[in-house]
Amino acid sequence: MSKRNKISNTITYVILILISIVWLFPFVCLILQSFRSYITESGGLVNYLLPKTFSLDSYKFLFSGDCQFFRWYGNTLIIAVFVAILQTIFVLMVSYALSRMRFKGRELLMRFWLVLGMFPGFLTMICLYFLLKQFGLTQAGAIPGLILIGFASSGMGYYVCKGYFDTIPKSLDEAARIDGANRFQVFTIMLIPLSKPIIIYTALVAFMAPWCDYIFASYIAFGYSDSYNVAVAMYRWVMTNDYQGYFTRFCAGGLLIAVPVTILFMCLQKYYVEGVTGGAVKG
């Protein structure tokens, strides 16, 4: 039996190591290629992995004034921070109302929002574009516009948070109310401190989304490079391909974007897992 166990464990290790290689391979490639020089070698796609000479050309380009990389970076950071804060507030508000209060039309509202969620998100893209344009929130004003789009309808994503609230015993609320607290106090003084994991989860997910937002960002900032976010800018770099080494610049830029976001995510991983698992089981 133990010999069989040993063999099966060895096989498992081999599989896990293979999996790890496959999953890490693209990242390793990305890092290696970002150190390729576009002056002495090629800055586009090549058929070899290790750069012939180690160079920081791509990074120098990003840090020099020749491109707006850090402006795009800042844009995305601003959007992400604001969306994370405002979306978390909205989600908490909606979750409390739906979890703790019973009012007329509650079921109807939940079902209505569920149905709304079945429409593809960017069906409404053109309409939103013109709406925002009316208020000057496109092109030059795309950053506030994107923040608005990011959080305005986020109340619909209350499921995970409400599920969490539902697990906090209602007897706690009642005890506080007997002591004379009103619902606002119950919400802010008691419930919110108890919900730290779910608040971090909500904020983390909201913070990550703008870094990948290509659809709306490309449409709303259309043709105005000052308002690009990193996803839009990097997508354009990749599509220019061989031209002047923009591919290796994309690798370098992508790395600079991925590292802080990944570190943040890894630090808060525990909360993410908690939120995702909780949400999945409740459905």
Place this chain on the structure above:
Amino acid sequence: MSKENQPSGNKIGGFFKAIGSDLADIGTTFTQGNWMTKVSFLIMGFGPLLRKQFLRGIALLVTEIAFIYYMVSFGAGYLKDITTLGTQGRGFNPDGTVSYGDNSFFILLYSILSIIIIFAFIFVWRINVRQNKNAEKLLAEGKKLPTVKQDLLSLLDEHFDKTLLALPFMGVFLFIVLPIIFMICVAFTNYDAQHQAPAQLFTWVGFENFKNLFSIGSTGFGSTFLTVLLWTIVWAFFATFLNYFLGMVVAMLINKKGIKFKKLWRTILVMTIAVPQFVSLLYIGKMFAADGLVNGYLMKWGWIDQAIPFWTDPTIAKVLIIILNCWVGIPYIMLICTGLLMNIPADLYESARIDGANAFQMFRKITLPYMLFVTGPFLLTQFTGNLNNFNIIYLLSGGGPTSMKLTGGAGHTDLLVTWLYKLTLNNTDYKMAAVLGIMVFLVTAVISLVVYNILPSVKDEEGFQ
């Protein structure tokens, strides 16, 4: 959900009954109410103001004034053109300057807004009537009316739900509901590249676009629509279930007794979730390009003579996308399964082992049924999410390869949603994009409803407990 199973006749009958009794209630309030109540029917908030409920009175009065001002100065002007969506296009004055006529886009948008505002106003008016009735009743019983302070405080207590939901509700309304109604209307117009307001007006065309979507001809969208729809469903099926089973297997491998560095394996996989998708997916997409890394090495090692057309051959592209999606999806499933697998009672396995079951039998008879039961609703959301999985397709293949056989700029790996995006952005064919959006909604809604009702965990909540 139990309410949805009621016969629909009841529901509609109940709805009309409710309206009937509501109207009767309004009538009795008017006939039996005093003069303050009667005046309030015309001037909202009149009654509450005289009864010293200043907050409610002013709020109602301001609503009415704002409504009238909006309709007179803004709404009515658009609303009168809703049947034609404008008749006067852009033209030139005799002196050569441009004269702007109607703008179909804003006529449609603001008409919808005005109609909704009218309904909202009727709703507020009904509240106004009920307020008067309740106030009179309270006074007749000799009780005191709530003061302004009490009203304000109630917004933080018994009416806290209204305070909380007001802003999120408005956000959803302005950014989701209004645009969706607008786009549904656009599906019945000829709004496209040739009819862009304000230069050229667009107008109602009835079901013309839907006919176009289903017409199988050289110009119709029919065959393309069916091809894309079929691939969307095939894709969603594989993307969901392949990831699900492989993810579960990986989770079981990591959870296996005697395996060390569990945390390390998990962290490596979780990296995929952490790195922004546009970085990882764009890079991986380029790895498989004709002059990319994979083809480069395969040729260098002499395994192939010519580059494999990963993104230019429709079949290879489709298979590759499904495989690459595992790279994205497995870590996510692995995370979810890890926790759940530990919840399965160990004695189930113990007794199975005593009965002589092997590992595969235990997986099939214990693990799989349990997991399917617990994650049923999650699988459904995954499936509908994959139907609309924009990022993977757009960042990896961009929907390509395109083909002469497909109309509307669609490619072979395009999902309905990425096609919708291309129709909007590249072809500015808004009317067909809107029709397609409605189709996506129908597909999602039908699948959700059907699957939801046959899920074991919905039918039998007590099972496995």
